[in-house]
Amino acid sequence: MRRKSFGRAAPWLLLALPLMLLLIFIVLPYAMTFYYSTTAATFGRLTDSPQVGLGNFKTILSSGAPSFPGVLLVTTIFTGGTLVGSLGLGTALALSLHTLSPSGRSILLAIYLIPWVIAAVVIGYTWRLMYDPQIGLANTLLDFVGIEPISWLTNRATAIAALVLANIWASYGIVLLIMSGALANVPPNLILSGQVDGASYARIVGRIILPSIRPAFLLAGLVATVSGLNVFDLIYVTTGGGPVYQTETLALEMFRITTRRSNIGEGAAVTVILFSLSLLLAIAYVIIWRREQRKWT
Amino acid sequence: MDLVRFTRWQRVARAAFIVAALIFTLLPLSWLISIAIRPSGTAVFPITLLPSTVTLDNLREVLVGSDRLGFTPFVNAALYGTSSAVITMIASILGGYALARYNVRAGESILTVILALSFLPAVSRIVPIFILFSYSGLYGTQLGVILAYAAGATPLGIWLMAGAFRQIPIRLEQAAHIDGAGVVLTARRIILPLAIPGILVVATLAFIDGWNAFSLPLILLPNQNVQPYTVALQKYVGDIGFGINWPLLAAGSLLGLIPVLTLFALLQRRLVRVGGLGGAIKG
Numbered sequence: 001m002r003r004k005s006f007g008r009a010a011p012w013l014l015l016a017l018p019l020m021l022l023l024i025f026i027v028l029p030y031a032m033t034f035y036y037s038t039t040a041a042t043f044g045r046l047t048d049s050p051q052v053g054l055g056n057f058k059t060i061l062s063s064g065a066p067s068f069p070g071v072l073l074v075t076t077i078f079t080g081g082t083l084v085g086s087l088g089l090g091t092a093l094a095l096s097l098h099t100l101s102p103s104g105r106s107i108l109l110a111i112y113l114i115p116w117v118i119a120a121v122v123i124g125y126t127w128r129l130m131y132d133p134q135i136g137l138a139n140t141l142l143d144f145v146g147i148e149p150i151s152w153l154t155n156r157a158t159a160i161a162a163l164v165l166a167n168i169w170a171s172y173g174i175v176l177l178i179m180s181g182a183l184a185n186v187p188p189n190l191i192l193s194g195q196v197d198g199a200s201y202a203r204i205v206g207r208i209i210l211p212s213i214r215p216a217f218l219l220a221g222l223v224a225t226v227s228g229l230n231v232f233d234l235i236y237v238t239t240g241g242g243p244v245y246q247t248e249t250l251a252l253e254m255f256r257i258t259t260r261r262s263n264i265g266e267g268a269a270v271t272v273i274l275f276s277l278s279l280l281l282a283i284a285y286v287i288i289w290r291r292e293q294r295k296w297t
Numbered sequence: 298m299d300l301v302r303f304t305r306w307q308r309v310a311r312a313a314f315i316v317a318a319l320i321f322t323l324l325p326l327s328w329l330i331s332i333a334i335r336p337s338g339t340a341v342f343p344i345t346l347l348p349s350t351v352t353l354d355n356l357r358e359v360l361v362g363s364d365r366l367g368f369t370p371f372v373n374a375a376l377y378g379t380s381s382a383v384i385t386m387i388a389s390i391l392g393g394y395a396l397a398r399y400n401v402r403a404g405e406s407i408l409t410v411i412l413a414l415s416f417l418p419a420v421s422r423i424v425p426i427f428i429l430f431s432y433s434g435l436y437g438t439q440l441g442v443i444l445a446y447a448a449g450a451t452p453l454g455i456w457l458m459a460g461a462f463r464q465i466p467i468r469l470e471q472a473a474h475i476d477g478a479g480v481v482l483t484a485r486r487i488i489l490p491l492a493i494p495g496i497l498v499v500a501t502l503a504f505i506d507g508w509n510a511f512s513l514p515l516i517l518l519p520n521q522n523v524q525p526y527t528v529a530l531q532k533y534v535g536d537i538g539f540g541i542n543w544p545l546l547a548a549g550s551l552l553g554l555i556p557v558l559t560l561f562a563l564l565q566r567r568l569v570r571v572g573g574l575g576g577a578i579k580g
Binding site for chain 1: 300301302303307311314315318319321322323324325326328329332340341342343344346384387388389391392394395396398399404407411413414416417418419420421422423424425426427428429431432444445447448449451452455505508509510511512516527530531534541543546547550553554557558560561562565566569
């Protein structure tokens with residue numbers, strides 16, 4: 001039985017408020033951004049700004065400092081490092097907790113999830129403190145074993161590595177959460193049967209457990225990738241994209257152009273690039289996921 | 298019977314890995330706390346691993362001292378987080394119920410679009426919201442920030458609430474209907490009480506998102522009196538690598554941590570249970 005009150009209009013009455021909220025504050029802003037990416041609008045001049053076609057995109061792609069390939073490279077290293085690190089750590093931890101008693105598992109899970117609820121700004125300051133040349137824990141520990149202090153955040157290679165580690169810290173919890181949920185749904189009999197057949201633990205993991213949680217693994221991979229692309233707060237409060245744009249990602253470039261240079265048109269163009277990259281990833285995920293589903297049903 | 302039989306070495310390796318991950322997780326936070334509770338003169342090079350004396354002076358200085366942030370930035374963050382949680386809750390209950398209970402022909406596609414929206418990286422919304430608000434006059438207003446947070450948290454909220462409502466047997470509603478209960482009474486007495494666990498999770502996630510938000514208020518709120526603590530903390534940061542007041546910055550960060558950690562400790566079981574599905578989308 002379906003509710004008869006208000007007849008066919010009922011669901012739409014219920015949906016009116018949430019849909020309005022999403023249309024006005026998510027869909028409309030994106031639509032405006034696509035429009036403004038083809039104009040020469042600035043913060044002071046939003047209305048009747050001249051059309052420049054693809055001019056903004058050309059300016060960004062050919063910009064010298066920072067060069068677009070450079071920004072794209074930093075973004076890729078940062079996202080790739082986050083993906084590999086948090087997927088590896090999160091999955092390995094989920095597997096380790098899987099074989100513990102349920103009570104021990106839930107206590108440990110709660111501790112590992114602490115970084116997941118912390119503000120990205122606070123995570124940024126926490127890790128900036130860790131890497132501080134004078135009072136950071138990293139150099140203090142190095143000093144104990146007699147290694148010279150390292151200026152972590154002012155050198156390109158160490159800065160990117162340090163930031164990737166901080167972002168893995170921030171994002172492995174969500175992978176752990178997804179993978180733990182998936183592992184809890186693997187039928188115990190499947191694992192026991194492998195054990196009865198005399199398979200080693202490594203074989204059980206490789207042949208039974210991992211294949212049965214593939215969809216969750218893909219989902220975790222997408223979430224980790226998006227959270228790599230998404231990082232803004234963490235880099236903004238640690239290096240600010242510096243030194244000299246060396247740790248600047250697409251998100252930071254978008255913010256810098258829009259605010260410091262008040263160039264809405266170019267800022268919108270970088271946003272469109274970032275948006276399209278994320279959308280491509282999401283579509284790729286949906287396609288892979290559909291194919292996986294077909295395999296299993 | 299154990300799920301998997303391990304050799305002794307496998308047990309040792311597992312324990313070592315779990316402990317190493319615990320250290321990795323807790324060490325940075327311990328260092329932050331250890332700097333926040335040192336007398337400010339002792340947080341200098343060469344630094345000791347453990348503080349020699351423990352003090353709450355830095356926390357006091359952040360809240361009421363001469364170099365204070367004051368209570369206002371924390372009150373602001375709480376106001377934005379709570380308001381956004383209330384709006385998100387209402388929108389998610391309405392939307393989730395409509396998608397769970399009615400055979401809307403467009404329902405499936407609406408749900409898919411909502412799911413896709415929750416996958417979009419939050420950072421890609423900063424500039425679009427900035428453009429919309431500059432255009433419409435919401436720029437610099439507290440209402441604008443609250444609505445922007447709520448819109449960000451609503452897709453996941455609707456998705457979670459639709460799941461929560463599907464778990465409530467429709468027969469309960471039918472029974473109430475037959476007994477003569479109207480729509481409002483059924484909602485108040487039957488549906489909402491049963492959906493409370495889901496509603497709590499949606500509200501908590503929205504509050505945490507709002508309390509933690511940085512990039513949106515950074516770009517949308519130029520007026521210092523209405524900025525949340527995340528933006529106000531920058532007061533203690535000078536130019537890069539130079540002039541950071543670490544004891545106060547650490548103490549201020551700690552004050553920002555305490556509410557979310559308390560909430561998480563209280564609700565972690567519920568958050569973890571739905572988090573497996575929902576947190577996934579949070580990204």
